[in-house]
Amino acid sequence: MSTLEIRDLHVDVETPDGPKKILRGVDLTVKSGETHALMGPNGSGKSTLAYAIAGHPKYAVTSGEVLLDGDNLLEMSVDERARAGMFLAMQYPVEVPGVTVSNFLRTAKTAIDGKAPALRQWVSDVRGTMENLRMDPTFAERNVNEGFSGGEKKRHEILQMELLQPKFAVLDETDSGLDVDALRVVSEGVNRVKDNTDVGVLLITHYTRILRYITPDYVHVFVNGQVAEQGGPELAERLEAEGYDRFLAPA
Template sequence: MSKLEIKNLHVSVATEQGAKQILRGVDLTIQSGETHAVMGPNGSGKSTLAYSVAGHPKYEVTDGEILLDGENVLEMSVDERARAGLFLAMQYPVEVPGVSVSNFLRTAKTALSGEAPALRQWVGDLKTAMNNLRMDPDFTERNVNEGFSGGEKKRHEILQLELLKPKIAILDETDSGLDVDALKIVSEGVNRAKTNTDLGVLLITHYTRILRYIQPDFVHVFVAGKVAEQGGPELAERLEAEGYDRFLKANV
């Protein structure tokens, strides 16, 4: 069992006008096997939370703690956080020209485990994961995210998730830009990872459509850098019907 604890987290981001506070005291705990959906309007701090946990240098933690299995995540470099078991599926994955998907994935797996995976086992695992995600075998010879469609980028993120087997995965709007078929395939990949490794998931989304395929245990509503309300799956259904107006009016 693993546990990610976010305690009283305050985060600022550098802007041309100076430091701007985004997160204003966030408390969240995600354990193995749990799915937490974070929802909220644009600019509420959802992606800031994701990048702060992952260690993006643009975001400065000014107060609070992030602990993974009791270890201080804030004292870890980005690669140390990955080796400790944290994974971020980015909303906008970056292109890496000149690096093939095949080399990228095997290099990442080697870096995380400390040794290169056995070739025959690795090839089998890669083939199985790609088949499950309905990915063409030639995909591995393409450069990372270069010329990928939105759906291909998101499938590649979930391919990494399945192969790298983290303890806690943060999925930042993995549903954005996906058609219905791709959304189902990506969601199946997340559910497989949960089943196979007891993965803990922090799923950031604007919409409830992905929650029809990835059932959340908890739903947290982010407004103005704080958790304004939390509950079970029924809260997502209420947001679908009512929107965020009642939260926004309370913060005016």
């Protein structure tokens, strides 16, 4: 059993006008096997939380802690956080020209595990996972995210998650830009990882449509850089019906 614990996290982002405070004291705990949905309006700080956990240099943590099994992730480099068990599926995956998907995946697996995977088993694992995600086998020889459609990019993120098997996965708006078929395939991939491992999932989303396929244990409403309310799956249904108006201060 592992625990990801965010304690009183405050984060600034650098802007042309100087630092701007985005996160204003976030407290959130995710345990192995749990799925937490983080929902909120645009600009509320959800992606800032994801990138702060991952270690993006643009986001400056001014106070607070992010603990994975008691170890402070904020004291680790980005690669050390990945080796500790963190995984981020990005909202806007970047292109990596000149690096094929197959080389990228095997290099990442080697870095995470500290040794190269057995080649025959690895090839079988990659092929089987791609098949489950309805990805053409030739996809493996394409450059990472170069010329990928939105759906291909998101399937590639889940392909990484399935193969790397992290302790905790932060999925930053994995549902954005997906049609209903791609959404179903991506959701099935997340559920496969959950069924086969004890991964804890922090699922960031605006809408409830992905929650029809991935059932959360807890739902957190994120407004103005803080958790404004939390509850079970029924809270997501209320948000779908009422929106976020009741959490927003009058203009």
